[in-house]
Amino acid sequence: MSPPAPTFSSPIKGSGGSGSYYQGSQGGVVGQPVPLDTPDPNYRDYMQKVRQRIYSNWRFPNEAGNREISGRLVIEFLIGKDGQLLKAEIVEPSGEHLLDISAMRAVKLSDRYPPLPDAMRRDVLPVVAVFTVKLRAGQSSTFQPFQ
Numbered sequence: 001m002s003p004p005a006p007t008f009s010s011p012i013k014g015s016g017g018s019g020s021y022y023q024g025s026q027g028g029v030v031g032q033p034v035p036l037d038t039p040d041p042n043y044r045d046y047m048q049k050v051r052q053r054i055y056s057n058w059r060f061p062n063e064a065g066n067r068e069i070s071g072r073l074v075i076e077f078l079i080g081k082d083g084q085l086l087k088a089e090i091v092e093p094s095g096e097h098l099l100d101i102s103a104m105r106a107v108k109l110s111d112r113y114p115p116l117p118d119a120m121r122r123d124v125l126p127v128v129a130v131f132t133v134k135l136r137a138g139q140s141s142t143f144q145p146f147q
Helices: 044-056 062-066 097-109
Strands: 029-031 071-080 085-092 124-134
Touching: 044 097, 044 124, 071 097, 085 097, 097 124
Parallel strands: none
Antiparallel strands: 071 085, 071 124
């Protein structure tokens, strides 16, 4: 089975998984995570590059496709000024270990994201990504936004 083309969606407000605050390396609050699919023009172009890196490292587990596994998970991660992945954690697991591992692996393998643009005026960028997987027998595997 070829890897699906993932799509990320913003967390639903009140879902309990996002909106956490990260402490920066100098003890200051970094802020709320920016959704990977943000429409905000201050982040949109950069986040498109981040999404493409994650897409290119996605390896969907064959076993998940064979078992027609579906699920939704939320990963929050920190990107440093130089593009280094500083931290990544699953804040809402899917309940399907295979999906959680493959999504986290894609985020981690993408390390060395593009450096943060000077216009962002940030040393650390917190990001939130929602992975939703829906597999059906006889169809190719795809990621679809959470509805």
